[in-house]
Amino acid sequence: MAGIVGYGAYVPRMRIKVEEIARVWNEDAESIKKGLSITEKSVPSMDEDAATIAVEAARNALSHSGINPKEIGAVYVGSESHPYAVKPTATIVAQAIGAGTSLTAADLEFACKAGTAGIQMLMGMTDSSMIKYGITIGSDTSQGRPGDALEYTASAGGAALVIGKEKSECIAEILATASYTTDTPDFWRREGANFPSHGGRFTGEPGYFKHIVHASKLLFEKTGFKPSDFTYAVFHQPNGKFPKNAAKLLGFTEKQIEIGLLTPLIGNTYSGASMLGLCAVLDNAVPGERILVTSFGSGAGSDSFAIEVTEGINEKRGRAVKISTMIKDKQYIDYAQYLKNRNSITKR
């Protein structure tokens, strides 16, 4: 059965506070902080993009896994901010992590859930013995139009999972997965456009909640599990509030989602979001504990996973930087620096 052999993440250290963005647009920071349940977000440096974040996360995952990178048979990078429109991020990552050349690689795009689509692809490929190991990464430097509500949450970060099937090498088994997908125009970015557009409140009920709830319930039906069978739950987190409401709708407690809810501190890392939440949970989980992870990608779809932590996690603990350490290591910037980092203002 496919499982997680190693995991790793990367969060850029620059942060901008809600107060600083609200100051520029003459908005009420307190009501935004309360409404979105977020305090600050991560911002990439000028020399960071979805490829550099993916490489750093993948290198951390490889250190954690302890595997020989030459044995990786597939590299998938999920992102909606791939640096090139044509030329894969996955080949850059494969070369930078020292993987061999006898591998398949591709960039995936499904808004915020492309990385978890990669998990499912690798589950099939490892379970069928087509490959020994695969690595899937969710990485983004997401964009929010200046003055748009998204600007408060769209952040940067990534996470990587090494997937294999040898139980003795795994830190967690993936017991089951289920997906729910529809054609829902809740959020999009046209080719060549710098910023995404969205359907405002339409992104909530018909988008996020419908797909998260359906995919999670499909997983419950498939496995016979109920919310109380899980120690932790991680939901995609476009803001700090939606995952709390989704948890309530499905019958999870706030305690179950507490550790994996990172958006209030680093913003919405898009393709990285649910996978980063899973990494934060794995930093703390002990053998025998179960984790529910349900991602969401606009457009729209959700992938849900039932994961059970195995004994292997103790042996590999401490091999990679903890997510909480990355989150604490930060440097605040003002709005002008933020615009410069996002390439919105340039020097003549």
Place this chain on the structure above:
Amino acid sequence: MEKASAGMWRKIDSRYNLVGSMCERCGTKYFPQRAICRNCGKDTKMLHRKMSGRGTVYSHSEIRVPAEAFKESAPYTVGIIELEEGPKVEGHIIDNGKKVEIGTKVKTAFRKMYTDGEEGLIHYHFKFIPE
């Protein structure tokens, strides 16, 4: 553009993973790669060897009048890093809030170095970051 592609392609291993050379005969390591060992001359048996990426700052300087490719990021710090394996390597040193001085321990990070204009290639490269 063709020249940029070929030049970049040849240097990918060095730029991404700090792959240098090691003389199999005497064990001396080099970065960047070279064909002939300074010690062994015609008896050189050179192999490719990935450096650990860890080292210490041998010398450093802050650049305030940058080259065109780096005009957006000035001021920035460059340095000569003495790798654990011995070679001294020039590189950019990332500002992560830690003080940079001679002897500061650093490791490599994977970053964007520069781009060939709006439509050209993106050049990724190792940089050094204080530990």
